[in-house]
Amino acid sequence: MLGVAVTALLLAFGRIEADAPGTATLSGLVAVAGAVAWARLGSARPVLDLLRRREVGLPVLSLFLSGTFVGLSYFLLPYYVSDVLDAGASLTGVAMVFFIGAVALTAPLSGALADRLPPRLVGAVGAGLCGTGVLSMVTLGPDAGLWDIGWRLAVAGAGQALFGTPVNAGILTATPAHLVGTAGGVGNTSRTLAFAVGPAIAALAYGIGGGGESGFHLGVVVLVVLQGLSLVALLPGAGAGRAPHT
Secondary structure: OHHHHHHHHHHHHHHHHOOOHHHHHHHHHHHHHHHHHHHOOHHHHHHHHHHOOHHHHHHHHHHHHHHOOHHHHHHHHHHHHHHHOOOOHHHHHHHHHHHHHHHHHHHHHHHHHHHHOOHHHHHHHHHHHHHHHHHHHHHOOOOOOHHHHHHHHHHHHHHHHHHHHHHHHHHHHOOOHHHHHHHHHHHHHHHHHHHHHHHHHHHHHHHHOOOHHHHHHHHHHHHHHHHHHHHHHHOOOOOOOOOOOO
């Protein structure tokens, strides 16, 4: 049922971009129907009960909103490099090394901080840092080079690394012992859904913006808003509790 809902949602995004409102509306209704049908299944009850806990549901929502960041790396950045900079895929690939390098360097720090500070507080700092990196992309123009793109991706990568581990640790800490496996599955599903929906949102914004530089900037703005909402979802109770030492 969730697969039907997500597929219909992606089709709705595509039909909006193709200026087919009737098909987009129908696909949206199918998406809602699939989600409602899943929610009525008996197997969905433990998941829904878990998500109703604010200390679990809000971080899971934050995971989803933050995960839409991939719309930048999977869609907007390659089109920007190709259509605006008139450069090849190698520039995108090398620029992403900055992102991956920042994640690799920051991830150990993220885990250490999550053991000593409230995990949602660390995650909120990471969400803010990632949002800052994405927002800085708005200033990119047609004369940008590797360094211009790379350092911005590095900031976003450091934010993503600071965000992920603490938030997941906080979710598991707030989950009853008998539902830890369920919580892990819910968190992973939330991120996976974001990885599917994020590029679709970016593509829709890129198309509405007319493609090229203006479409890239509009897509970046939309993703920044989603990163901001991810930060907001973490703020309630951000200073409370900390992940246990292992």
